Every structure is written in structure tokens, then in C-alpha cells.
Amino acid sequence: MRLFLSGARTQFWLMGRQPDDLLTLCTIPFTVVMLLSIVMHAARPDLVANAFLAPTLIGLWGFSTGLAAEVLVGERWNATLQLGMAAPGAVHPVYLGRISAVMVLGVVPLGETWLLGKLLFGVTPPVHHPWVFWAAMAASVFAMTGTSLLLAASMLLSKQAHHYLNFLSFPIYLLSGVMVPVQYLPEFLQPLSHVIFLSSSADLMRDSMAAGPVSGTGWRLLAIVGLGVAALVGGRVLVALALRRAREVGTVTYA
Amino acid sequence: MNHRGVTVSVHVRNLTRTYRKGKGWRPKGEEVTALDGLTLDVPTNEVHGLLGPNGAGKTTLCKILSTILLPTSGTAEVLGHDVVAETDKVRPHIGIVFGGERGLYGKLTARQTLRYWAALYKLPDARAEVRAGELLGRLGLADKADDLVETYSRGMKQRVHLARGLIGDPKLILFDEPTTGMDPVAARDFRKLIAELRDEGRTILITTHDMDEAEEVCDRVTLIDKGRVLATESPRGLAEMSGLHRWVEAETALDVTGIPGVVDTETRNGLLRVKTTDDRSARAVLDFLLDNGVRSVHAVPPRLEDVYLDLIGRRGMEI
Numbered sequence: 001m002r003l004f005l006s007g008a009r010t011q012f013w014l015m016g017r018q019p020d021d022l023l024t025l026c027t028i029p030f031t032v033v034m035l036l037s038i039v040m041h042a043a044r045p046d047l048v049a050n051a052f053l054a055p056t057l058i059g060l061w062g063f064s065t066g067l068a069a070e071v072l073v074g075e076r077w078n079a080t081l082q083l084g085m086a087a088p089g090a091v092h093p094v095y096l097g098r099i100s101a102v103m104v105l106g107v108v109p110l111g112e113t114w115l116l117g118k119l120l121f122g123v124t125p126p127v128h129h130p131w132v133f134w135a136a137m138a139a140s141v142f143a144m145t146g147t148s149l150l151l152a153a154s155m156l157l158s159k160q161a162h163h164y165l166n167f168l169s170f171p172i173y174l175l176s177g178v179m180v181p182v183q184y185l186p187e188f189l190q191p192l193s194h195v196i197f198l199s200s201s202a203d204l205m206r207d208s209m210a211a212g213p214v215s216g217t218g219w220r221l222l223a224i225v226g227l228g229v230a231a232l233v234g235g236r237v238l239v240a241l242a243l244r245r246a247r248e249v250g251t252v253t254y255a
Numbered sequence: 256m257n258h259r260g261v262t263v264s265v266h267v268r269n270l271t272r273t274y275r276k277g278k279g280w281r282p283k284g285e286e287v288t289a290l291d292g293l294t295l296d297v298p299t300n301e302v303h304g305l306l307g308p309n310g311a312g313k314t315t316l317c318k319i320l321s322t323i324l325l326p327t328s329g330t331a332e333v334l335g336h337d338v339v340a341e342t343d344k345v346r347p348h349i350g351i352v353f354g355g356e357r358g359l360y361g362k363l364t365a366r367q368t369l370r371y372w373a374a375l376y377k378l379p380d381a382r383a384e385v386r387a388g389e390l391l392g393r394l395g396l397a398d399k400a401d402d403l404v405e406t407y408s409r410g411m412k413q414r415v416h417l418a419r420g421l422i423g424d425p426k427l428i429l430f431d432e433p434t435t436g437m438d439p440v441a442a443r444d445f446r447k448l449i450a451e452l453r454d455e456g457r458t459i460l461i462t463t464h465d466m467d468e469a470e471e472v473c474d475r476v477t478l479i480d481k482g483r484v485l486a487t488e489s490p491r492g493l494a495e496m497s498g499l500h501r502w503v504e505a506e507t508a509l510d511v512t513g514i515p516g517v518v519d520t521e522t523r524n525g526l527l528r529v530k531t532t533d534d535r536s537a538r539a540v541l542d543f544l545l546d547n548g549v550r551s552v553h554a555v556p557p558r559l560e561d562v563y564l565d566l567i568g569r570r571g572m573e574i
Contacts, residue, residue, distance in 0.1 A: 003374055006374035010360075010363070010367070010371045013363055078359075078360070080357075080359075080360070082318070082323045083353075084375060085323050086349065086351055087372070088423070089374065089377050094375060247322075247323065247324055249275075249282065250274050250324060
């Protein structure tokens with residue numbers, strides 16, 4: 001736990017002094033304006049919740065791919081990865097702590113979206129089941145942390161992972177139902193969304209904002225957390241594999 | 256302990272490390288040999304220098320000893336523990352200091368840097384705070400301890416590297432070109448630090464291109480080329496046993512090139528250095544200079560740099 005906390009504390013120190021790490025926050029207003037403009041122009045108040053959720057979850061994904069997933073390759077580039085590997089303490093909890101610190105910031109787009117909605121369009125969506133909403137948000141941050149570890153390890157294993165990650169973002173937004181509810185997608189695409197935890201997050205958060213009762217909250221939360229745990233375990237295994245391979249092949253640092 | 260009954264901190268036998276060039280999961284390009292059956296013992300509490308040209312395998316050896324790289328074959332033990340099978344027993348006792356700009360977080364202060372690494376070296380928070388303060392003071396960084404590392408000069412950054420390497424109170428310290436970028440004063444202080452660390456009972460393995468530094472701080476040096484050990488001896492002993500030319504130095508502008516046995520001459524800052532084939536020729540040069548009224552004259556054994564150049568070869572820019 002000390003290693004995890006040390007990693008988190010260090011990441012907060014670093015982010016506090018690197019404003020460009022927070023660029024994701026600068027992209028949020030564009031998404032908010034775009035989606036709310038469409039919804040308001042079309043006079044579809046029933047879609048306001050969707051217009052607020054999309055920038056929030058896109059921001060979470062943005063912090064994951066833009067910063068958290070870069071932690072390990074950044075370490076390799078900085079030649080601190082090799083120093084960590086030679087230290088007696090395990091590096092996994094340290095890097096998980098650093099990734100977790102980034103993902104805590106992933107909550108900021110939520111406040112930013114609400115604030116922009118209020119300031120620019122004079123609307124904020126009602127949240128009829130706030131506890132469910134926050135529980136879903138917390139579960140989503142946890143699951144995104146696991147996913148980020150998985151992505152960070154992938155980046156260490158393949159230099160091409162960067163390109164795939166850039167490509168992946170839009171399909172993820174679509175298949176996860178972040179922008180458009182999954183039930184509106186073509187039927188053959190819908191099964192794919194089940195393996196993406198963000199689809200469960202988006203559905204549950206959307207339901208928590210609606211007036212009607214939320215069914216199966218526990219199971220749905222469990223599904224998000226379960227997918228997060230799977231990603232976390234997968235990420236842990238992949239980090240070990242990536243570090244082992246780096247020791248074998250000699251790619252612990254860039255030449 | 257080796258067969259001579261000496262306690263050794265580093266015990267390397269037939270160590271080989273090869274790389275394959277190319278990309279992909281399993282690179283299939285040309286095989287490059289970084290270490291080629293290297294054998295080496297470093298006794299406990301010795302300052303041991305690794306000398307060799309770029310690409311000789313010095314850094315690769317340091318990385319294997321510090322458990323960062325896996326050897327292709329052969330064995331390496333640090334403090335009696337295998338660096339492949341017993342990494343958990345090796346790592347608490349080693350400190351590594353790699354030279355250069357990388358390896359530091361520019362956006363952290365020196366104190367934060369040490370606290371981060373103290374956690375990775377499993378120091379409790381209170382102990383980490385004390386240890387960081389001690390090291391910052393020892394390395395002359397106390398006044399700037401809370402400034403960002405990115406604002407430091409190159410020499411100061413190198414001192415942060417040193418402090419980081421010492422955070423775990425290691426028994427074996429691996430220095431890879433530690434004085435790179437240091438000004439002469441900082442380099443002198445570093446040499447003093449090496450002596451202090453040895454006095455504290457630590458073993459030090461240091462790679463360097465600075466022959467004067469190696470001559471001054473190292474108890475023994477190993478010359479490495481193409482992944483193989485060429486020689487291991489004390490700097491003086493290496494020079495003595497190398498059978499190299501003897502040198503005569505004198506403050507004069509006299510021409511001695513006609514004396515039999517004189518191989519080469521060079522003049523630096525008014526000091527004539529005469530390279531001779533053997534002791535007899537050196538004696539002839541001395542006699543000639545004294546007979547011609549030169550009073551400041553003496554014979555000197557070959558320097559480590561001469562031995563290095565003789566054994567490694569004058570390759571210039573060739574790697």
C-alpha cells in the first residue's frame with residue numbers, strides 16, 4: 001500500500017507542475033458545446049442527459065489514453081523504468097498508484113461539463129438517483145484504472161500500440177454507448193458493447209438520471225467492477241510480461 | 256568467497272549477452288554480442304574500474320549485475336546471490352548511478368525525488384525523510400533541496416543521481432560514467448566521495464572513460480573490449496606488467512629523436528615527453544638530457560591511458 005500511495009503522491013506532484021498533462025480538460029468544452037447545441041436546437045430535452053454524460057465519459061477515457069496509458073512508456077523514455085526495476089520494491093503498485101492518481105482527475109470532466117452546461121446553455125440535467133449515479137461513477141473510475149494499466153502495459157510491449165490507441169478512441173465512444181445509447185446502434189454491433197465496461201457505466205448513469213426506478217443496480221455495478229477487476233488482473237499480468245520481455249530483449253530503455 | 260579465500264561482492268563467470276537487431280516480438284536481425292564469456296571477480300570493499308571503448312560491454316555488465324538485463328548464458332552473483340534467480344536478495348543491496356540527463360524527474364524537487372525512491376527501497380517514511388536529508392547535505396544539495404531538478408545545473412543533476420543511488424544504503428554501488436557533465440571541482444568532490452564510500456565498507460564498480468579518474472580512485476581496473484576482459488590489475492600494476500614503453504619527461508626543447516630507442520616525442524606546455532622502447536633507452540635519454548644541463552628530468556612508468564591505448568588500440572572515432 002505504501003508503494004501505491006507513493007506512486008499516487010508522486011503523480012500528483014508531477015501533474016501539478018505539468019499543465020499540459022491536463023489538456024484533456026481543454027477538449028471537453030468543444031464536446032459539450034457540440035452536443036448541447038444539437039440537443040437544444042432540436043428541442044429534445046429527453047436527450048440532455050446523454051449530452052452531459054458523453055463529455056464526462058469521453059473525458060474519463062481521454063485521461064486514460066492521453067496520460068495514464070503513457071506512464072510506463074514515459075518511464076522507459078525517461079530511463080527511470082530500469083531504475084525502478086532494479087529497486088527492491090515492486091514497481092507494479094507504484095505504477096498503479098500513478099495511474100490511479102491520473103484517473104482520479106477523470107472525475108473533473110464531470111464537474112466541467114455540468115458547469116459549462118449551466119453557464120453556456122442554462123441547463124443541467126436532473127439526477128433522480130444520485131447515489132446510484134455516484135456509485136456508477138466510482139465504479140467507472142475504478143474500471144478505467146484497470147483498463148489504463150492494461151493499455152499502459154500494451155504500450156510498453158508494442159511501439160505500434162500508440163497508433164492503435166488513437167484509432168480505438170472513436171469506436172470505443174460509439175460501441176460503449178457514450179454518445180448514442182447502445183440500443184440505437186445496428187443490432188449486429190450491440191453484442192460488442194457488452195465487453196466494454198463503459199457501456200454498462202453509460203447505461204447505469206443514464207438510468208440514474210431518469211425519473212423511473214433503476215433496476216438491478218447491484219448487478220450492474222458488479223458488472224462494471226468485475227470488468228475493471230478483469231482489466232486490472234490482465235494489466236498486472238501484462239506489466240509483468242512486458243518487464244520480463246524488456247529484460248530479455250534489452251528494451252528496458254530507449255537507446 | 257573465491258578460491259583464494261577472498262570475499263567477493265561480484266562473481267561473474269563466462270557471462271555472455273547477445274542482442275538481435277530488428278523489430279517485433281522476437282527480433283530476427285543480426286546478432287550482436289555485447290558480452291562474450293566475461294569472467295570477473297570484484298573483492299568486497301574494492302573500488303573496481305571498468306574501462307573500455309564505447310560498445311565494449313561495460314554498461315551491459317552493469318545492467319546485468321543490477322538485474323535490469325538477463326544474461327544470455329553464464330552466471331553472475333552479487334554478494335553471493337544469483338542475479339537471475341535471486342533478484343529479491345540482490346536488489347536491496349545494490350545502488351545504481353547511471354550518468355547522463357535521463358533518469359530524473361525534472362518536475363520533482365531533489366527531496367521529492369529521494370522520497371519517491373526511498374519508498375521503492377522500502378524505507379519507512381520517517382527514515383526516508385532523515386536519509387534524504389543526510390544525502391542532500393552530504394552531496395551539497397541541502398540549500399536547493401526544494402527546487403525543481405529541472406532548474407539544476409548538469410553537475411547538480413549528477414549529484415541527485417548519486418543521492419538516489421545511495422538512498423538504499425547499498426553494499427555494492429554500480430557507477431556508470433558518473434562524472435559525465437561534472438565540472439572539475441564537482442569531479443574532484445566525487446572522487447572524495449568514492450573514497451568515503453569505500454571507507455564505509457562498500458564495494459564500488461565504476462565505468463569511466465576518464466583514465467586519470469580511474470588511476471586515482473580505483474584499486475583495480477579491468478580493461479574490456481568487445482565483451483571480453485583484456486586485463487585486470489591495479490592501475491600501477493597494469494602499467495608495470497604491460498611491458499610498455501618507458502617515458503622520460505623533461506622541461507626542455509632539446510631534440511632527442513636521434514637517440515636509439517626513442518619511439519616518439521610530444522611536447523605539452525613546455526614539457527617534453529619522450530617515449531622509449533625500454534629501460535635502457537630511457538636511461539640513454541636521461542643521460543643525454545642531464546649531460547646537456549637539463550635539471551628537471553625524470554623517468555615515468557606508463558600511465559593507465561598509455562596502457563589503455565596500447566591494449567584497446569587507437570581507434571579514433573571507430574566504435
